[in-house]
Amino acid sequence: MADANATQRGAPAAHIDSDKLAHEITEQFRQVLSTKRMNELTTRSVNSRSASPAPRDFGTPQPPSLHNAPPPSYSSLRNIPLVPQPPQDPRSIRFKNMLLSLSNMPIRWENPGLLDEALRVVPLEQIYNEAEEESQILQAEAESLGDGKKAAWGYQDCVVRALLRWFKRSFFTWVNNPPCSRCYSPTIAVGMAAPLPDEQARGANQVELYKCSVDGCGVYERYPRYNDAFVLLQTRKGRCGEWANCFSMLCRAVGSRVRWVWNSEDHVWTEVYSVHRKRWIHVDACEEAWDKPRLYTEGWGKKLSYCIAFSVDGAMDVTRRYVRNPTKHGLKRDRAPEAVLLYIMDEIRAMRRSNLSKQDKFRLEGEDMRENRELRHYVISSIATEVSKINPADILSGRQGPPRSDPDAEKALEGRQSGATEWIRARGEGGRGTPNQQNPRDQHPR
Structure with a gap:
């Protein structure tokens, strides 16, 4: 092209490279053709939207080309990965401080003296004999199925299962209102009291006060809420807080990795890591429940917001394990934004794993x-389950019939077993079909 212009201006003609000129003309033709096709696509897109324009298109001219169109808005995207954000507002900071404090619970069980004392209390011969027998039965059942089937649970899982049965049936006692120490009559809760020096030294941060129900007696009973696992080995009584604390420590003593699961709706339980199944297993010592994560929602009829698992290795938000249907069983999670909660979990994990080797961290x-x-x-399974409950006949007829039953949910229909009937009803944990009257003033702490 430059040679042609020079010729037109009277300059001496130069040798013209025909191959180069043909290549340039071809590229120009391709660009013209590409631009024409893009304009045609733009015109078709504008015409297709003109019949039913979006609300933002009313009264605004359509762009002549896609090159001049404004960038798309991503404000409506909800499923992009969350980026951890440090807490900024006071409410989120308080939530972070509370979770950091709760994360210290599993650290207390790493005391070798405490674990040795726990092993003196546990009937190890009985536990290991039951575990060996159950393990052999499960292995025989798996072999009978053929095709290299794997046993339902491993030997260490059976050890924890045997420990769970012994703990519930023979070792620990549930306490609602402590009986009168003079006449052994029932007592009535009258409030809280400050812990005495010896109670505070043994780990009691609060003390519940009860009065004998007999008019002529008038004795007051103190019930310290101990959170020291060593003290609980001697008292052997309490409610879910003491049960989960002591049982989790015993699981650690027999060699299992454990988690202490805090629930914001006033309950705590345990998770044990199964090397055989390569996952964390739900264990509730109060209910003698093994691998029943839907117990609290489908069983007790509760709604949950936060379920946070703490271990010596960090923390994990495990709410999705226990709330399979957030629409039915989930409560509002407003203590902190989800990105802030993710940041807190990462911070606790980093703190607990700071001294580990690279191999252990990996x-x-x-x-x-x-x-x-x-x-x-x-x-995903919850969504698929809800879709499978839809009856095609109801869609065709336009009527809504009874939903199909969920076999997995039917396994967890039982209400709470531990605790007095009135106490369970007051907490709203009686299960489906039981009238729940949740009144915070009538509830004992966990």
């Missing part, structure tokens, strides 16, 4: 990734 990160996949699977 192994724990792999477990975290596997657990995250498991928790996402629960969400």
